Amino acid sequence: MKVERHFADDTQRELFALVEEIADKELAPRADVEERSGRFPRETVELLGRAGLIGLPFPERWGGGDQPYTVYLQVLERLAYRWFAVAESVHLQVLASHGLARFGDDDQRDRWLPELLSGEVLxxxxxxxxxxxxxxxxxxxxxxxxxxxxxxxxxxxxxxxxxxxxxxxxxxxxxxxxxxxxxxxxxxxxxxxxxxxxxxxxxxxxxxxxxxxxxxxxxxxxxxxxxxxxxGMLVAASVFDHGRLGIAACAVGLAQAALDHATEYAKGRIQFGAPVITFQGVGFLLADMATQVAASRALLLEAARLRDAGRPFATQAAQAKLFATDTAMRVTTDAVQVLGGHGYVQDHPVERWMREAKLLQIIEGTNQIQRAAIARAL
Known part of the structure; x- marks a missing residue:
């Protein structure tokens, strides 16, 4: 399913095209094999650092890209679409750099930020x-x-x-x-x-x-x-807010991958003389999945716009994390259901995506904690 994206200028559009190329050629072919071996792809994270993707939301002075969070999160989503673990590693690197960029002094930034943003130091x-x-x-x-x-x-x-x-x-x-x-x-x-x-x-x-x-x-x-x-809680609180946005972006990418895979399978799977996507039980399931993914992306980008505008965004970040990760769990589970027995075996990646989605409901604050934070804001 094609995602309509809106960027401010040609630089951002060209950047995203580069991300798609890297994700399609470098990440997608290796994800299944590497996840089965359990080997940390250190060289891949360095590649993304050299390409400038880790430094996107940071100042140029320390090797960053000076890009808004709306752009960075869409890049993170696309990486997660092809290989969640690598997107999560980029997300972790950005979070590890965030406290330093915001609360460190210039000597600390000069010493560590360039190596962190290039991926040279994790x-x-x-x-x-x-x-x-x-x-x-x-x-x-x-x-x-x-x-x-x-x-x-x-x-x-x-x-x-x-x-x-x-x-x-x-x-x-x-x-x-x-x-x-x-x-x-x-x-x-x-x-x-x-x-x-x-x-x-x-x-x-x-x-x-x-x-x-x-x-x-x-x-x-x-x-x-x-x-x-x-x-230190001032540092932690800022990291938490940005962490929730990053996890929500990874969740949207994972859910979009599951939706696309299930949709293609349903269009090609013939039962009773017709593609199963034409059966209301399957078609309506996919329609709900598509709507939930689109809503998650919209909620995420609205929170990012507030952040880029310098306005408070903690509650919106919690809402985005809560909704997007619950959606990822639901959509990946439904993708397994659409594929039936094929979804339960490792020939298709949906069973792995379902297991990965569960993690997203836990890290960067469980979804129960997100609900508590949203309730306090009310």
Missing amino acids: GANALSEAEAGSDLEGIRTTAVREGDGYRISGTKSWVSHGGVAGLYNVYCRTGTAGLGSLTCLMVDAHTPGVLPQPPEHKMAVATLPTAQVVLDDVRVPAGMRLGRENR
């Missing part, structure tokens, strides 16, 4: 812990001030890019209790005491490593602190 946000997922007051990782730096001790859980990242944004406790005593410290992965654990065995997205990271008395200079001490 970044990761280390926020969650065994007892601190949605409830960040449960963070127990501590950073004790010592001379001109900090000593960090604790264990972070569910760190995407864990074990392959070169720079971790570690949220740790520098005060006594509460969200007002958290600080974000950038930690070079080569620092003694940074100990990534073996990757988790997930039900999908096998190519994207997720792991615990143990911080065993890690010494970090004070110059690696993002923003002010005990104000």
